[in-house]
Amino acid sequence: MFNDLQKEIIRLKEEKNATILVHNYQIGEIQEIADFIGDSLELCIKASQIKDSDLVVFCGVDFMAETAAILNPDKKIVIPDKSSECPMANMLPVEELRNAKKRYPDAAVVLYVNTLAEAKAEADILCTSANAVKVVQSLTEDQILFGPDMNLAAYVQQHVDKEIIPVPEGGHCYVHKMFNLGDMYFLREKYPDAEILVHPECDPEVQEFADHVLSTGGMVRHVAASPKDTFIVGTEVDMVTRLRRENPGKTILPALSDAICENMKLHTLEKVKNSLLNEEFVVAVDEEIADKARNAIERMLEVS
Ligand code: 13P
Ligand code: SF4
Missing domain, CATH: 3.40.50.10800 (NadA-like)
Known part of the structure; x- marks a missing residue:
């Protein structure tokens, strides 16, 4: 049973011909009104398949919404709270990545989707936690610059016979x-x-x-x-x-009831309604950066 606010959102969604994409870490009330709910990879795939919607409301952190915007340059993608950022993505400034590429010129660059769009534009291929091992195995290079999560890098290292070089050194998720x-x-x-x-x-x-x-x-x-x-x-x-x-x-x-991603929780039903009503806040990625980043995202989708 939907509450009044959820019913209003569903009505607005139909009126605006909108699609609501929701990450698994959103509150239950937002999960319930999703057209599609999933992990980062599933949301990327879904975003690449959106056809007849005039508006996409993305309930997740900024890097996820940016990925949807990069894959849908002709669509209006909005995020209910524009300050919903992933702190891990900010741990890899593009300058640091460029410096690492200079130090390891033969390495392939594999970046977790939890990165800024400018960093994505510098990657050979992206990955998510669902496909990281498969993505790294698909490459011919034996040396891989991998960032920003050092724990995902360690997980990949355990499963592949290649040298995984984490960039930056201590990238992590506080949750x-x-x-x-x-x-x-x-x-x-x-x-x-x-x-x-x-x-x-x-x-x-x-x-x-x-x-x-x-x-x-x-x-x-x-x-x-x-x-x-x-x-x-x-x-x-x-x-x-x-x-x-x-x-x-x-x-x-x-395992821990305090493991809350405060950044994901910035979205509320009220803000989702506002997003639909006022078609805000539009997620925009610089065209040149988006074109480069799109190659790395599409290469990942081919491997997946
Ligand atoms: P998933 O792709 O597994 O949903 O992970 C995204 C994320 O941000 C984990 O903290
Ligand atoms: Fe980023 Fe961690 Fe939140 Fe995932 S759980 S969005 S990695 S801060």
């Missing part, structure tokens, strides 16, 4: 840094039958302790298909909101 091994031991003891799922942005020792390391979309598919009935989820808390809604017969527990 996934909250998970620690002590809490994991405690949870394992308290729920011995549960499966522990964590995101590759978690520290390597947490990844190693978990039963599965998955993107948020990977967690959705895993929980739906698994015969297990209890899961501990080591990522942003609203992933649990989605998993509980879609798996009512299963027990889904957050």
Whole structure:
């Protein structure tokens, strides 16, 4: 059952012929009014397939909305709160990336989608947490500059026979840094039958302790298909909101109920309504940067 504000949003969405794309870390009320909800890769793919909408409302952080804008130069993409940024993306200024490219001229540059558009324009190919290993394996180069997340870089290094060079050195997500091994031991003891799922942005020792390391979309598919009935989820808390809604017969527990991405939470139903009503805030990417970044995004989509 939708509340009055959700009903108003659905009405406005039809009136404006709009599509609402929502990341898995949005609050439950926004997840419920999504046309499509997913992880970064799924949202990229969806954005590349949008055909007949006049307006796209993107409920996620800026790098995700920018990716949608780069893939849809002729469409109006709006974000409900324009200050919804991913701090990890800001950890790799384009100058630092250019310097690293000079130091490693033979390396291929693989960037996580969690990057600024200017950095994307300097990449050979992009990746998300769902396809990072596959993307790196698709390249002929043996040396890979990989950024900005050092934990995803460590995860990839474990799965490929190439040299992964993290850039910058300490790139991380403040939300996934909250998970620690002590809490994991405690949870394992308290729920011995549960499966522990964590995101590759978690520290390597947490990844190693978990039963599965998955993107948020990977967690959705895993929980739906698994015969297990209890899961501990080591990522942003609203992933649990989605998993509980879609798996009512299963027990889904957050590994840490304080693991909240404040940046994702800047979007509210009120702001989504405003976005539709006033067609704001438009996500614009410089044309030259967008053209270069598009090549790296499209190359990733081909590999995926
Ligand atoms: P996913 O692509 O797994 O949804 O991850 C995005 C993200 O920002 C994780 O913090
Ligand atoms: Fe960025 Fe971390 Fe938030 Fe994901 S959870 S959007 S990586 S700050």
